[in-house]
Amino acid sequence: MNINYTPEELAFRDDVRAFLDQALPADIAAKVKGFRHLTKEDHQRWQQILCKQGWYATHWPEEYGGVKWTPVQKHIWDEESCHYGVPRSVPFGVNMVAPVIIKFGNEEQKQTYLPRILSGEDWWCQGYSEPGAGSDLASLKTRAVREGDHYVVNGQKTWTTLGQYANMIFCLVRTNTEVKAQEGISFLLIDMNTPGITVRPIITLDGEHEVNEVFFQDVKVPVENRVGEEDKGWTYAKFLLTYERTGLAGIGLSKAALSHLKHLASRCIKNGHPLIEDTSFSQRIAKVEIDLTAATISNLRIIAAVEGGGMPGAESSMLKVKGTEIRQAINDLARRAIGPYAIPLVEEELNLDYEGEFLSDENAAPLSAQYFNNRKLSIFGGSNEIQKNIVSKMILGL
Amino acid sequence: MDFQLNEEQQMLQDTVARLVRGEYSFEKRLTFSETEAGFSVDFWKQLSDLGLTAVSFPEELGGFGGGGVEIQSVMTELGRGLCLEPYLQSVVFGGGLINQAGNDSQKEAWLSGIASGELQAAVALQEPQSFYDLNDVQTRAEKKDGGFVLNGHKAVVIGGHCAELIVVSARTSGDARDANGISLFALNPDTAGIERRVYPTIDGSKGCDITLRNVQVGANALLGEEGGASEIIEYQAGRAIAALCAEAVGVMDVANELTLDYLKQRKQFGVPIGKFQVLQHRMVDMMSELEQARSMSILAASVADEEQSNERRRVLSAAKNVIGRSGQFISEQGIQSHGGIGMTWEYNFAHYAKRLIMINHQLGDDDFHLERYAFLLQAS
Numbered sequence: 001m002n003i004n005y006t007p008e009e010l011a012f013r014d015d016v017r018a019f020l021d022q023a024l025p026a027d028i029a030a031k032v033k034g035f036r037h038l039t040k041e042d043h044q045r046w047q048q049i050l051c052k053q054g055w056y057a058t059h060w061p062e063e064y065g066g067v068k069w070t071p072v073q074k075h076i077w078d079e080e081s082c083h084y085g086v087p088r089s090v091p092f093g094v095n096m097v098a099p100v101i102i103k104f105g106n107e108e109q110k111q112t113y114l115p116r117i118l119s120g121e122d123w124w125c126q127g128y129s130e131p132g133a134g135s136d137l138a139s140l141k142t143r144a145v146r147e148g149d150h151y152v153v154n155g156q157k158t159w160t161t162l163g164q165y166a167n168m169i170f171c172l173v174r175t176n177t178e179v180k181a182q183e184g185i186s187f188l189l190i191d192m193n194t195p196g197i198t199v200r201p202i203i204t205l206d207g208e209h210e211v212n213e214v215f216f217q218d219v220k221v222p223v224e225n226r227v228g229e230e231d232k233g234w235t236y237a238k239f240l241l242t243y244e245r246t247g248l249a250g251i252g253l254s255k256a257a258l259s260h261l262k263h264l265a266s267r268c269i270k271n272g273h274p275l276i277e278d279t280s281f282s283q284r285i286a287k288v289e290i291d292l293t294a295a296t297i298s299n300l301r302i303i304a305a306v307e308g309g310g311m312p313g314a315e316s317s318m319l320k321v322k323g324t325e326i327r328q329a330i331n332d333l334a335r336r337a338i339g340p341y342a343i344p345l346v347e348e349e350l351n352l353d354y355e356g357e358f359l360s361d362e363n364a365a366p367l368s369a370q371y372f373n374n375r376k377l378s379i380f381g382g383s384n385e386i387q388k389n390i391v392s393k394m395i396l397g398l
Numbered sequence: 399m400d401f402q403l404n405e406e407q408q409m410l411q412d413t414v415a416r417l418v419r420g421e422y423s424f425e426k427r428l429t430f431s432e433t434e435a436g437f438s439v440d441f442w443k444q445l446s447d448l449g450l451t452a453v454s455f456p457e458e459l460g461g462f463g464g465g466g467v468e469i470q471s472v473m474t475e476l477g478r479g480l481c482l483e484p485y486l487q488s489v490v491f492g493g494g495l496i497n498q499a500g501n502d503s504q505k506e507a508w509l510s511g512i513a514s515g516e517l518q519a520a521v522a523l524q525e526p527q528s529f530y531d532l533n534d535v536q537t538r539a540e541k542k543d544g545g546f547v548l549n550g551h552k553a554v555v556i557g558g559h560c561a562e563l564i565v566v567s568a569r570t571s572g573d574a575r576d577a578n579g580i581s582l583f584a585l586n587p588d589t590a591g592i593e594r595r596v597y598p599t600i601d602g603s604k605g606c607d608i609t610l611r612n613v614q615v616g617a618n619a620l621l622g623e624e625g626g627a628s629e630i631i632e633y634q635a636g637r638a639i640a641a642l643c644a645e646a647v648g649v650m651d652v653a654n655e656l657t658l659d660y661l662k663q664r665k666q667f668g669v670p671i672g673k674f675q676v677l678q679h680r681m682v683d684m685m686s687e688l689e690q691a692r693s694m695s696i697l698a699a700s701v702a703d704e705e706q707s708n709e710r711r712r713v714l715s716a717a718k719n720v721i722g723r724s725g726q727f728i729s730e731q732g733i734q735s736h737g738g739i740g741m742t743w744e745y746n747f748a749h750y751a752k753r754l755i756m757i758n759h760q761l762g763d764d765d766f767h768l769e770r771y772a773f774l775l776q777a778s
Contacts, residue, residue: 134737136666159738205741205748206600270529272575280765332726335755339529340554342759344597344605359595359607360526360553368600372752375733375741383737385676 003300005072013076020084023049027352029085033260035366036352037208038087040165044120046087051118056089059099064114071306075299082252083259090162093117093124097170100187100236104228113168113189127157127171127190127214128237135386137172138181138234142216144173144188146223146230151175151188153196153219159380163199163212167192176231187233189225196220204376206369207345241382248381249316249323251299254292257330261285261337264363268337275337288329295322314394317387324377324384335371338364345369401696403471410464411471413448417441418479424746427602430482435560436604437482446515451489455497455513459505466637466702470644470695477648480746480753482603484518484557490641492519494634495565499582499622508563508584520561522552522608523631530762532567532631534575537610539568539583546570546620548583548591548613556605556760559596561587564608570625577628582621589613601756602749633706636714639761640702643695646721646757650688650728653750657684657732660739660747671735680731687724694720712774715767722764725754 005013028042050056058074060066069077080086089095098117101109116122133140142155153173163169169190176184192199196219202211228236265276265285275281302315335342341360348354349365359365378384392398403411421441430438445451453468455461462468469490476485493512496505496519511517528534537550548568558564564585572579587594591613594606622630661672661681671677698717701710729751733740740747758764 129738132665134666136668139666203743205743205752207743211738268529269527271531272527272534275529280769284765336763336765339763340524340759341526343554343556343599343601343756344607345600346597359597368755371755372600372741372748375730376738378734379737379741383734385674385734388676 003297005076009072009076012073013080016077016080019053019055020080020086023053024084024086025049028087031352032085032087033256034352034363035260035370036350040123043087043090047089047120050089051120057094057098057118059095060102060114064102064110065118071303075303078247078252079255082256085256088253090123092126092161092166092170093122093168096126096240097124097168097189100170100227100240103239104187104236108224109189109227122168123162123166124168124170125160125163125166125192125212125214127160127169129159130156131158135383137237138185140172140174140185142171142173143177144175144186144221146175149223151221151223151226153188153190153216153221155216157214157216158202158211160199160212160214161210163192163214164201164209169214170227172233172237175233179231182234184231185233185237186230187227187236188221189227190219190221191225194219194221204373206372208369208373210373249295249299249319250327250377251292251296251323254295254323254327254330257327257334258285258289258292260363261330261334264334264337264361264367267361267363268339270339281333281337284333288326288333291322291326291329295319295326298322314391317382317390318395320381321378321384321387321391327377328371328374331367331371331374334367338367342368403467407467407471410450410453410468411475414445414450414472414475415478417444417448418475418481422479422481424480424749427480427482427749431598431602436598436602437484441481442483442515445483445485451485451515452513454489455493455509459509460513466640466699469637469641469702470699473641473644474648474651474695477645477753478652480602480649480652480749484520484561486638486641486645487521487557488512488517488519488561491521491634491638492561492563492565494637495521495582495630496584496621498634499627499630500584504584504618504621512563517563518557518561519563519565520555520558522555522558522564522566523635524553524555526551526553528553530766531575532635533577533580533628535567535569535580536574537566537568539570539581541570542614545614545616546583548585548610548615550610552608552610554605555608556599556603558587558608559594559604559606563587565621566608566610567627567631568610572625579625580627580631581624582627582630583615583619584621585613585615585619589615599756601752629706632711635761636706636710637702639714639718640695640698642757642760643691643698643717643721646725646754647688647692647695649750649753649757650691650725653728653732653747653754654681654684654688656747656750657681657735660736677735680735684728684731687727691721691724708774708778712771715762715771715774718762719764719767719771722758722767725757726764729754 054067057066058069062068130140144151144153171188172185173188174184175186196217198215200213201209266274268275270278341364346359346365452461453464457463496508512519523532539546539548564587566583566585567580569579570581591611593609596606598604662670664671694717701713704710733751739745
């Protein structure tokens with residue numbers, strides 16, 4: 001057993017650091033580290049830089065412009081990018097629909113969509129959940145009826161993250177109502193500019209617009225926009241969900257959030273001393289750091305197993321539960337650290353260009369909103385209850 | 399032993415409940431929140447017309463001489479409606495401080511206005527460095543020309559943005575965090591040198607931070623004995639804690655009702671999700687947390703107007719600790735039970751969840767009160 005990186009992996013880490021030192025725009029890193037919102041332009045600017053380096057599409061084969069990283073290298077990239085404040089890639093194009101197109105799409109679809117994902121020409125969003133189909137995704141009702149060389153789509157998708165920026169959406173639609181729920185689903189690629197599509201914002205409890213509802217009324221979608229076979233979409237959907245689940249534990253993000261928390265606790269004052277010197281508060285930080293250490297090693301064990309040729313299985317569900325609980329615990333502590341200042345909602349300070357006087361600590365403004373926003377972590381990507389069902393069925397055989 | 403409200407108390411609670419049900423729909427609340435005051439001026443007037451803002455004041459000031467239980471009855475119902483009106487800040491806390499510390503002419507000048515709802519008061523006791531310790535006062539008041547000059551910064555004054563009277567703590571002697579040497583002043587916010595930085599709060603209300611720069615006031619602004627306010631502040635903060643606990647119980651009541659309804663209505667995998675055992679047990683836990691909280695709210699109300707003692711201090715810290723924990727549990731698990739819908743602005747649950755978390759940040763969170771309780775335990 002040797003739980004350290006090999007010399008080659010360490011050299012790779014040095015390369016990553018050297019690249020991030022020179023290439024990551026300071027304003028973008030400051031937004032990420034300060035939990036500020038990124039604009040569409042911020043995402044696109046960083047994507048161009050990554051593409052130029054050839055490091056954007058880490059799940060793709062090299063022939064389509066991907067980079068061949070080992071699972072450990074991907075992990076190193078993830079850790080370093082969280083530490084540096086690299087924006088999370090919006091995953092719907094590069095990490096979600098692209099692997100499906102690469103594995104199940106035809107040559108024309110590959111030639112059409114993959115370059116446009118790399119160039120940033122297309123911004124994808126995900127049309128999976130529906131008002132009546134959340135945890136029970138296979139019960140989805142959005143209907144696609146074949147009429148000649150196209151489908152006519154009617155229905156509604158929801159929780160569509162950053163759908164307001166997207167020009168493309170991949171959708172699970174029902175093409176057959178005569179068979180078992182899972183057997184009548186198809187996977188369609190739909191241009192958001194097609195007549196009949198309406199995007200309506202969903203405002204979350206922190207006042208933010210991140211997710212949307214997408215309505216389809218008699219939307220005509222060419223048959224060539226179907227990936228793979230008709231009624232076989234559930235297979236592709238499940239394949240995609242394994243990609244979604246990778247990285248949902250957010251270990252790197254928790255590490256970054258923890259270091260932010262410690263910085264905050266060294267500046268906040270209680271009884272005339274920095275909060276970090278307060279016994280009960282420092283013990284709370286210690287506990288979450290210990291949990292995070294354990295989860296980090298668990299994560300590496302899964303990565304090492306995959307590196308050795310294994311498949312990430314239900315273990316990643318276990319890690320998703322732990323990882324999201326840890327991140328939520330860190331957010332809880334950050335909110336607690338600022339005491340009464342958790343109450344004000346000082347929107348002007350969320351803007352990175354803000355030059356006025358800060359109400360309290362310069363890092364305080366986003367903390368309560370972030371705590372509330374990150375309640376989503378235990379809900380999305382398969383709720384933690386669903387993850388536990390997977391573990392109890394797949395690992396425990398219950 | 400009798401945990402029932404008496405007839406008058408029950409009538410009081412029913413009156414508030416009816417008013418809230420009739421006037422405070424979720425949709426209306428959102429519009430109240432967006433007004434300049436951040437609450438409904440009309441609703442405030444209705445509360446006062448019914449005498450509800452006078453409940454806790456002595457009869458000679460137009461009040462009913464009500465105590466902790468009466469305030470509990472009002473606050474729980476206001477909590478159920480997520481009401482934004484400054485009942486806690488003005489009537490319970492501000493009015494309480496003036497009632498205990500003020501001399502006859504000060505009481506006459508301000509208390510009848512507060513009791514009638516015509517004068518809105520706020521309390522400014524916290525400071526940027528104070529965390530939840532109300533003895534951590536760095537704002538200074540120095541004697542000058544028979545009055546005082548105040549300098550300092552007061553933090554997170556809920557309702558302070560539109561209050562017409564602000565009760566401020568300032569140090570007239572002693573060092574930072576000394577209990578001795580703190581004095582209370584009643585300030586007119588229009589006085590020269592007072593600057594308010596107004597903001598909305600994350601739970602839909604409004605407040606401000608207050609900067610005091612060479613604020614000159616007369617001797618009649620001093621409430622109570624110079625340097626002797628610490629005990630009064632602690633006592634009245636205790637009454638306010640009991641009131642907050644009562645409010646929290648009302649908020650939790652509705653949060654649990656909403657969650658239970660959702661578990662019965664929402665179907666996945668062909669059945670209501672309330673058929674899944676993991677959610678059943680969670681709902682039971684939420685209910686148990688609420689009942690623990692309700693018990694502590696009753697206990698807190700019963701000591702709120704008792705003479706100060708370590709027993710009273712312990713009970714109030716215990717109550718606030720339980721409320722903080724149960725509130726967070728119900729808020730987080732309620733969101734989780736709802737899934738994404740529990741996090742949306744358009745659905746009322748999220749607003750109940752936010753209020754519960756923010757109550758924990760008012761007058762000390764569960765950690766703060768755990769520490770205080772442990773300290774009192776060692777002291778006894």
